[in-house]
Amino acid sequence: MAQITVDRKLCDNHGQCAIAAPKVFSMNDEGILEFEETFDDALLDEVEEAIDVCPVQAIFVKD
Numbered sequence: 833m834a835q836i837t838v839d840r841k842l843c844d845n846h847g848q849c850a851i852a853a854p855k856v857f858s859m860n861d862e863g864i865l866e867f868e869e870t871f872d873d874a875l876l877d878e879v880e881e882a883i884d885v886c887p888v889q890a891i892f893v894k895d
């Protein structure tokens with residue numbers, strides 16, 4: 833398991849991460865980002881893709 837943090841001050845809620853890694857990131861009914869704080873290592877590629885596509889580099893992962 834790895835842990836995710838998102839810097840809410842940077843995040844603009846445009847949802848690119850939710851497209852790249854929908855099992856981990858999603859947008860709620862108010863259009864605000866929600867995410868799993870931990871994820872299975874099998875999803876690491878998807879999460880790395882989400883990190884790459886985030887336009888403001890707001891996503892951070894630590895083991």
Ligand code: SF4
Binds near residue numbers: 842843845848
């Ligand atoms: S891609 Fe980045 S800025 Fe966009 S919702 Fe996800 S964390 Fe926020």
